[in-house]
Amino acid sequence: MPGAVARDDAVAEAVSDEATAGGEAAAEAAADDKEAEDGPVFEVSDRRGSITADRDGVRFRLDDQEAEFHWDEIGAVEVKTPRFGRRFTVTVHMSTRRWFNAEVEASARSNLKQWAEELDAVLDVYFEES
Incomplete structure (x- = not known):
């Protein structure tokens, strides 16, 4: 029965290939679902x-310090781009009348307008003014 063993090996290999292809397709589908579930993300x-800025809220990081603000505690988000220079500033105004800001320096002034548009797209999805 040497032919039966060879055929069983071929069947096992075909099943293994299908499982691998199915696993890859499932992983891609899961990644697509996660991206659709998470929505847009802004990061500079x-x-x-x-x-x-993502579905959880807004996070600022400077060196080893980090501040996180959830959408339900944010009263307003303000974006400032200077007339001259390359600093992109985002200010988060809390509902408790406090505010916090962070700055990131762009490599080129042309990035500032693009960044503002990208952040607006994220704010349109997640931020609801009350």
């Missing part, structure tokens, strides 16, 4: 800090 950074 420079050598010292970063500004991130």
Whole structure:
């Protein structure tokens, strides 16, 4: 029965290939579902800090310090781009009348307008003014 063993090996290999292809397809589908579930994300950074806005809220990081603000505690988000210079500033105004800001330096002034538009797209999805 040497032919039966060879055929069983071929069947096992075909099943293994299908499982691998199915696993890859499932992983891609899961990644697509996660991206659709998470929605848009805004993230910019420079050598010292970063500004991130996603489905959880807004996060500022500067060196080893980090501040996180959830959407339900944010009263307003303000974006400032200077007339001259390359600093992109985001200010989060809390409902408790406090505010916090973070700055990121762009590599080129042309990035500032693009960043403002990208952040607006995220704010349109997640932020609801009350």
